[in-house]
Amino acid sequence: MPLIRSGVTTDALDVNDLRSAVESPTAGAVTCFIGQIRDHDPEADGVVTGIDYTHHPDADALMGPIVTRVLERLDPDGGARVxxxxxxxxxxxxxxxxxxxxxxxxxxxxxxxxEAVVEAIKSELPIWKQQFEATGRQVWSNLGVNS
Structure with a gap:
């Protein structure tokens, strides 16, 4: 079950680098999920201008085990590279x-x-987002706190 790279970073994400990292002569398929910041949200009163992601100090160390649990379940032969x-x-x-x-x-x-890795990260990784709107309103996602 090769987990090639996992973690949390403040650096811009390079899709080509992450895709290249998993390529292998044994791979007939490479799938990438790319989550990006959008300008709208059902919780927003208006246009979203940005998001601050805050993380627990252990988030980086927790990413690997989250991905590994998915691989143990969906890749019993150990051929997937993530x-x-x-x-x-x-x-x-x-x-x-x-x-x-x-x-x-x-x-x-x-x-x-x-899909399973994305869903596991979204539900298990201790990262919270503070959404900023053009009106000046700020909303912490899933915390029920508005400022």
């Missing part, structure tokens, strides 16, 4: 927040593993 990195700090609309790339022998498994 890179998954979440960006933290302030991100403007259009910037990349999460990139997950998965290489497997066949497309179905690549899609399944990629």
């Amino acid at each position: 890179s998954a990195v979440h960006r933290v700090g302030h991100l403007d609309v259009g910037e990349l927040a999460l990139v997950v790339c998965v290489a497997t022998a066949h497309r179905r498994q690549a899609f399944d593993v990629c």
Whole structure:
């Protein structure tokens, strides 16, 4: 179960670098999820201008085990190769927040593993977002706190 790269960073995410990291002669499929900041949200009163991602100090160390648990479940033969990195700090609309790339022998498994890794990261990784709107309103996601 090769977990090639995982973690949390303040640096801009490079999709090509993360994709290249998982490529292998055994891979017939490479799937990438690219999560980027959008200008709207159901919780927003108006236009979203950016997001601040705040993380628990252990978030970087927790990313690997989160991905590994998915691989143990969906890749029992150990052929999948995964890179998954979440960006933290302030991100403007259009910037990349999460990139997950998965290489497997066949497309179905690549899609399944990629989706499961994204969902696990979104539900388990201790990262919170403060959304900024053009009106000046700020909303912490999933915390019910507005300022």
